[in-house]
Structure formats: structure tokens, C-alpha cells
Amino acid sequence: MKKNAKNELIKYDHPCPIRDVLDRIGDQWSLLILKSLEHDVMRFNTLHKEIGDISRQMLSRTLKRLENDGYITRTVYAQVPPRVEYALAELGLSFLKPMNTLIQWADENHEAICRARKTQNL
Amino acid sequence: MKKNAKNELIKYDHPCPIRDVLDRIGDQWSLLILKSLEHDVMRFNTLHKEIGDISRQMLSRTLKRLENDGYITRTVYAQVPPRVEYALAELGLSFLKPMNTLIQWADENHEAICRARKTQNL
DNA sequence: TCAAATAGTCTATATTGTAGACTAATTATA
DNA sequence: TATAATTAGTCTACAATATAGACTATTTGA
Numbered sequence: 097m098k099k100n101a102k103n104e105l106i107k108y109d110h111p112c113p114i115r116d117v118l119d120r121i122g123d124q125w126s127l128l129i130l131k132s133l134e135h136d137v138m139r140f141n142t143l144h145k146e147i148g149d150i151s152r153q154m155l156s157r158t159l160k161r162l163e164n165d166g167y168i169t170r171t172v173y174a175q176v177p178p179r180v181e182y183a184l185a186e187l188g189l190s191f192l193k194p195m196n197t198l199i200q201w202a203d204e205n206h207e208a209i210c211r212a213r214k215t216q217n218l
Numbered sequence: 219m220k221k222n223a224k225n226e227l228i229k230y231d232h233p234c235p236i237r238d239v240l241d242r243i244g245d246q247w248s249l250l251i252l253k254s255l256e257h258d259v260m261r262f263n264t265l266h267k268e269i270g271d272i273s274r275q276m277l278s279r280t281l282k283r284l285e286n287d288g289y290i291t292r293t294v295y296a297q298v299p300p301r302v303e304y305a306l307a308e309l310g311l312s313f314l315k316p317m318n319t320l321i322q323w324a325d326e327n328h329e330a331i332c333r334a335r336k337t338q339n340l
Numbered sequence: 341t342c343a344a345a346t347a348g349t350c351t352a353t354a355t356t357g358t359a360g361a362c363t364a365a366t367t368a369t370a
Numbered sequence: 371t372a373t374a375a376t377t378a379g380t381c382t383a384c385a386a387t388a389t390a391g392a393c394t395a396t397t398t399g400a
Binding site: 113114115116117118120122123127128131157160161164165185187190191193194195197198199200201202203205206208209210212213214218 | 235236237238239240242244245246249250253279282283286287288307309312313315316317319320321322323324325327328330331332333334335336340
Binding site: 299 | 357358359364365366367
């Protein structure tokens with residue numbers, strides 16, 4: 097993150113929509129979470145198990161950001177033990193289309209990628 | 219990264235193409251680099267200036283990964299000072315389509331995202 | 341009485357990213 | 371002749387971020 101002389105965060109004023117979107121969903125987990133929510137409402141622990149290798153902290157953080165940005169909704173039921181459900185919001189639903197274009201490309205080119213890939217762990 | 223009892227990296231065997239693609243291009247910089255190369259061959263420093271807020275180390279690393287995976291090519295000219303050109307390879311070219319679908323969505327929803335976004339810096 | 345379940349948070353540690361100095365070789369400029 | 375500029379990276383010390391796993395509160399069921 098850039099800072100100015102007073103060590104304050106320089107707020108990036110997003111002149112560029114690509115950046116704007118990538119800054120939020122171009123991370124390791126957001127797409128996987130949105131994909132998991134494609135067909136079903138999900139609870140925190142279910143998502144945690146489904147994705148498998150995400151830490152609870154990152155799951156929590158990423159869900160907060162996705163909610164904050166309007167991709168998903170978070171519904172709390174007054175129960176014990178707690179029940180919190182995450183679901184796609186309008187923006188998330190609309191995002192499915194480009195996301196699935198990407199996923200389709202991934203499917204179609206999976207083999208080509210494996211063939212092209214020379215080294216593991218670069 | 220997951221490790222086993224002997225502290226060796228557990229090699230993720232990529233049963234899932236989405237993961238396979240996201241693990242490589244789902245980072246902060248890859249899409250921006252590929253987008254920069256869409257219309258032009260580019261040199262290292264030019265990319266560095268164009269993207270602006272990437273460190274040289276990350277640029278170097280990301281370019282290596284993209285080359286290794288077959289998205290881009292790297293051509294060295296025997297000159298001094300050195301001239302190294304990066305260009306889209308076949309896989310990179312084919313990736314433009316889903317990438318631009320994503321970018322188009324970003325453009326179209328830019329406003330909605332800004333409206334939905336409640337908090338900066340989450 | 342004790343375990344189980346849930347949705348997180350907290351903390352110590354491990355991993356990853358950053359800025360900026362540095363390199364070697366040649367040309368251009370003063 | 372000395373000095374600066376140029377290039378594509380690498381290196382290092384430091385900063386930021388992610389991880390694993392312990393922990394919380396509350397209620398139900400055994």
C-alpha cells in the first residue's frame with residue numbers, strides 16, 4: 097500500500113474499473129466463494145469445509161468484503177448455536193456470467209495449460 | 219501452502235480446472251499484465267511504469283510464471299543495454315476473450331459497485 | 341456433568357510483498 | 371577523459387499479510 101509523507105494511506109481513487117473490480121475479487125478466494133454460492137445459500141462452516149484450504153480468518157475477511165461490496169448478503173438467524181447464511185446478492189448474481197465464461201475457458205484449456213506448464217512451484 | 223509431517227510441500231494435484239487457472243492468474247497482477255500486453259509487445263521497464271504500483275520483484279516473478287504457464291513469451295535481444303520483450307503467447311491470446319468479458323462487466327457495473335460499496339479499506 | 345455445535349476472533353508464527361540500492365556493459369554528453 | 375544514462379533484473383532489510391489452532395458464549399442432547 098502506498099503511503100504519503102505522513103504515513104497515511106493514499107486512497108487510490110479508482111479511475112479504472114478493472115482495478116476497481118480486481119482489487120476486490122482478484123484475490124485468491126473471492127471467486128471460489130462466489131462459485132460455492134452459485135446454487136446454494138451457505139453457512140460459514142460449510143463454506144470453510146467446501147473450500148478446504150482457506151483459513152477461517154481469511155474466509156471471514158473475504159466474506160465481509162464481498163458483503164460490503166454488494167456481491168453477497170449475510171443473514172443472521174437468532175438461534176443457538178448461531179446460524180448465519182451467505183447468499184449471492186444482485187451484483188453477485190450478475191457476476192456469475194463473466195465468471196462462468198472464465199471458468200468455461202479454464203475447463204476448455206485445462207489440458208493446454210498443463211501441457212504448457214514447464215515447472216511446478218515457480 | 220500445505221505441508222506434511224516432514225515439512226515437505228504437499229503437491230496439490232489440481233483435480234479442479236478453476237483452481238488450476240486461478241492459482242496462476244487469480245493474483246493481484248497477472249490480469250493487469252496480460253491486459254497491458256493485449257495490443258503491444260512490452261519491455262520490462264515499460265510494463266513497470268505502465269502498471270505503476272507493482273514492485274520490480276513481483277513483476278519479474280509474475281512474468282516468469284506467466285511465461286512458464288504458456289501465457290506469454292519472453293524474447294531477449296543481444297544488445298546493450300539489454301532489450302527483453304514480453305508478448306502474448308497462444309494461451310494468452312485465447313485468454314483475452316474471457317478476460318475481456320470480465321472487464322466489460324467491470325465497466326458496466328462500475329457504478330453499481332461504487333454505490334454498493336459501503337466502506338473503504340475493509 | 342460433559343460433549344457437541346456454531347460463527348467467528350485472537351495470537352504467535354510463517355509466508356509473501358515492498359522499496360530501493362545495486363550490477364554490468366555500452367553509448368551519449370560535458 | 372570522466373560522468374551520467376540506460377536496461378533488466380536481483381538482493382536485502384523491513385513491512386504487511388496469511389496461517390493454524392486455541393479460544394469464546396450459549397444452548398441442546400446424552
